[in-house]
Amino acid sequence: MKRNRLTRGALLTAAALTIFLVEMMIPPIVPIPGVKLGLANIITLVAMMLIGPVDTLLILLARILLGGMFSGQIMSILYSFSGGILCYLTMLLLRKHIALSQIWAMSIVGAIAHNIGQIAMAILVTRTWELILYLPVLMVSGILTGLFTGLAAQAAAVKLKGKL
Amino acid sequence: MKRKNAAIRYLPVILLLIFLLTGCTASGPAQSLPAERTTFAMDTLMELKAYCGDDVLDRCVERIAELEKIFSVTDPESEIYSLNDTGTSVLGNDASILLKEALSLCERTGGALDISIYPVVRAWGFTTGEYRIPAKEELAELRKRVDYSKVEMNGSSVSIPDGMMIDLGSVAKGYCSDCLAEMLKEAGVKSALLNLGGNIYALGTKPDGTKWNIGIQDPNGSGYLGVLKASDLAVITSGGYERYFEENGKVYWHIMDPATGEPASSGLISVSVIGSRGVVCDGLSTALFVMGLDRAAQMWRDSEDFEAVFVTDTGSIYITEGLKDDFHTAGAYASEEIQVITHE
Amino acid sequence: MNKTIRTRTWILLFAVLLMASLAMTAWIMRRKAPGTTACIYSDGVLIRTVDLNSVTESFEFSVISERGENRIRVEPGRICVVDADCRDQICVKKGWLSESATPIVCLPHRLVIRLEAGSADVDAVSR
Known part of the structure; x- marks a missing residue:
């Protein structure tokens, strides 16, 4: 049982990490810091719905840390972490009120939370209050990208249900 | 679960409110206007601005007049005039404090600052505006009369050799700013800006709590080359652009190198010295200008009481390490790479 | 099933949020800096x-x-x-x-x- 759990976690972390690193190679579409698809969140969403909050948190943290190291962007760990944790917390709250067919909604809320966390960290780091001006744009992008990754996660979760 | 549902339903409204609130910039509390005085003293325009009552600034203006009367080289009633005239004198409190301070600065700078340079400056015509280039022999003769170490001071009684003339002009404004700052602080003033003809003393902070922004004059133009954030600091600049004349295409400025009796040509065209004591900054700004970048940088490494901004004749800007976070270039100089002088 | 939020509610929420954000974005984009x-x-x-x-x-x-x-x-x-x-x-x-x-x-x-x-x-x- 224990070995099973470890294997599952490692598998999901590897998947998340792969998606994360592949996504990093896609150049940003819009010149606004923080706008990205956030495909790695698919794994977080699936894990949250099918496995449980503790394992999800471990997978998320491992992905952020390793992702930062593998890409050589130690700085980005800070941004990913603040966004990732905030995203995780909202998912934790919503978890019980979400049906499997509503993962897309949780994904959107998570994406928005992620962007808020990231921009807050960026404001702290650069000490530039004006970055808050990017928040509405990030909300729009959060809703759109969140919907996209959410639907992808939903498809995955339906298929994987009971098999993890 | 209905309640949670409702809470989430209101989320957009809450977020909208946050947006709207961030859109409105809060306007600061109304600030009372500062008291201001303008007076002409020590051959220059002095502007005082302080957040305090008018009476405090009136006393400052009186104090300036008092100090001018003591330090003037040309006023026959001044203590310095009488010392130069008779060769010996018993000085009052201010004059003996400043002379002692000035002599120690002359010594500290190895004579790059020399308060007995006056006869040379006069020979070049900088005291009257009738500029001329003295002959080599004339300068050699005059330089024999220049040597601050021959000033003998015993308590408040002073004697100088025959033919020597003392001019405290290179430190008087700095001393004056120290005196005024002290008066203002004693009166409980938390925010004041003293501009004694370009010699700045920034007392405390602006009323909003931020540091004063002091521009540093662009030696090649009319604007400023950079801005320094200062609090409880004197910012004093010496530059060749202040007073100069041209002859046969060559520029001669008023800052003399005591070693040659000619305008200092050290490769620097402007030196700003920043420190808590105006008198030190004033004297050092002249001395470092004479010393040139390398010796000045060494002097900074050996000291702990000042920071500096240097501009070379090639247009490069050098700042000492301590100013790194408080100085930025401006305008035409924005593209200029700032060189930071460090302790190594 | 009554523990979950209805899909209609979610759609409504996101629609409102999207509109508000778009409006804010448009407003911010047109905002001018205080100086040059x-x-x-x-x-x-x-x-x-x-x-x-x-x-x-x-x-x-x-x-x-x-x-x-x-x-x-x-x-x-x-x-x-x-x-x-x-x-x-x-x-x-x-x-x-x-x-x-x-x-x-x-x-x-x-x-x-x-x-x-x-x-x-x-x-x-x-x-």
């Missing part, structure tokens, strides 16, 4: 200012920190990052900044360029 003095911050410290209106000849300079380098170009009335060795190149893609209130940001290098009110911010000039 470009202030360049590295790691939160103001290192340079350029009054874009007084620029007559274009010039370039680099801001170098331990995190990397950004090459900045100034032309009469506008400023941009022309080159940077950061990963995302967002600062370069942002293009010219001339009057907008939204700053140019390079998060990997902690560089911010934003427009502020004029140079009346100098209280006195030392000379």
